[in-house]
Amino acid sequence: xxxxRAVASTDAAAVKARLHVSPHPxxxxxxxxxxxxxxxxxxxxxxxxxxxxxVLYEATADLALSERGIRTPLADWxxxxxxxxxxxxxxxxxxxGMVEAAVALMPEAEVWHIGLFRDERTLRPIEYYNKxxxxxxxxxxxxxxxxxxxxxxxxxxxxxxxxxxxxxxxxVGIIAAPEGAxxxxxxxxxxxxxxxxxxxxxxxxxxxxxxxxxxGDRQFGTG
Ligand code: PRP
Ligand code: URA
Numbered sequence: 001x002x003x004x005r006a007v008a009s010t011d012a013a014a015v016k017a018r019l020h021v022s023p024h025p026x027x028x029x030x031x032x033x034x035x036x037x038x039x040x041x042x043x044x045x046x047x048x049x050x051x052x053x054x055v056l057y058e059a060t061a062d063l064a065l066s067e068r069g070i071r072t073p074l075a076d077w078x079x080x081x082x083x084x085x086x087x088x089x090x091x092x093x094x095x096x097g098m099v100e101a102a103v104a105l106m107p108e109a110e111v112w113h114i115g116l117f118r119d120e121r122t123l124r125p126i127e128y129y130n131k132x133x134x135x136x137x138x139x140x141x142x143x144x145x146x147x148x149x150x151x152x153x154x155x156x157x158x159x160x161x162x163x164x165x166x167x168x169x170x171x172v173g174i175i176a177a178p179e180g181a182x183x184x185x186x187x188x189x190x191x192x193x194x195x196x197x198x199x200x201x202x203x204x205x206x207x208x209x210x211x212x213x214x215x216g217d218r219q220f221g222t223g
Contacts, residue, residue, distance in 0.1 A: 015185045019176070020058065020194045027054050027196045031174070035212045041221040045097055048146060048219060051174055051196050052101035056142070059172045059194035060105070063140065087112055087138030087166070091145040091157055092129060094215040098144040098172070110138055114160060116153045123206040125153040127160075136165030146174040146215040148195065149208050151183030158188045174215070175199055177208045 033039055034047040064083040069076065088102045089095075092115040099111060115129025141161050148154050148171070158169050169191050171184060176195045179202050184193060199208050207213070217223030 011182070011186070014189065015181050018185050018189065018192050019181050019198065020192060021176075021198050022055055022058055022194075022196050024054055024058075027051055030054075031196050034174070035210065037213070039218075041219060044218045048097040048174065048215075049101045052098035052144070052146075052172070053105065055172055055174070055194050055196055056098075056102055056105055059142065059170055059192070082106070082108070084139035084168075085110070085137070087136075087141045089114055089141050089143045089157065089161065091116055091143065091153055093117075094146050094219060095144040097215075097219045098146065098174075102142065102144060102172075109142075114157050116156060118150075118153065118206065120205075123150050123152060125156045127156065130160065132160070132164050136161075136167075139167055141166040141169045143169060143171045144173075145171075147208060147211075148173050148176040148180035148184065148193065149202055149206055150177075151180035151187075154180065154184045155187040158184070158191055162188075170194065175208055175211055177202045177211075180208075 030047050030051050034044060065080040066083040068079045068081040070079050086106050086109040088099060088109050088111045090099045090113055092113055103109060112132055113129060116125040116127055119126055143157050154171055161169050171191055171193045173195045175197050176193060177199055181193055184191060199211055201209055203209050214223055
């Protein structure tokens with residue numbers, strides 16, 4: 001194998017190690033209905049919520065626990081609580097649809113919104129909302145955004161969180177393009193990527209193919 005080919009295949013192996021695509025049959029089935037162009041916004045939102053729940057369940061499987069003693073009506077019980085404070089970081093707009101699912105699973109998590117949109121011409125993310133306090137208030141951050149396309153928005157969000165002082169960050173989404181998974185993995189190799197599907201490629205406008213179209217527009221009935 002030549003030097004360049006060897007580096008490329010090592011990179012592919014590294015991305016593969018960080019990318020977790022849900023193998024769950026319920027995710028596959030719900031994602032099919034989500035992608036369907038005839039699915040209207042109310043059903044689309046419900047499906048985003050349900051898929052987010054399932055992907056979050058897998059993405060949080062390694063959260064650390066500490067002991068919490070309680071008493072049941074019958075006996076003492078050495079139970080557990082989440083050891084670290086979790087922050088949920090929905091990326092506006094489309095990430096909003098994943099928040100309720102995350103809060104239902106982790107009611108004590110803090111929710112910090114980041115607003116980014118892609119410049120349609122350059123496809124670069126433009127930040128328009130960020131009210132993070134001066135220092136990190138959580139130990140684990142879960143970035144919530146359904147679409148990892150070029151990866152620009154995800155990389156910018158993780159940059160912001162790391163500057164803020166976040167020690168551990170995970171990306172939780174629905175569909176990734178190979179280009180986005182590579183970009184996030186190369187900029188932030190310590191960030192695991194959890195998604196429902198890895199799609200084929202990006203088209204010339206930066207949309208994921210086959211994808212589902214514009215996740216924000218389809219949730220909110222705009223566009
Ligand atoms: C979408 C999506 C991501 C971004 C992904 O947001 O929710 O944030 O695109 O693309 P990237 O990986 O190429 O950066 P969009 O900019 O469409 O804004 P919206 O959620 O407000 O519709
Ligand atoms: N943002 C979306 O909502 N969909 C894509 O396919 C790419 C970026």
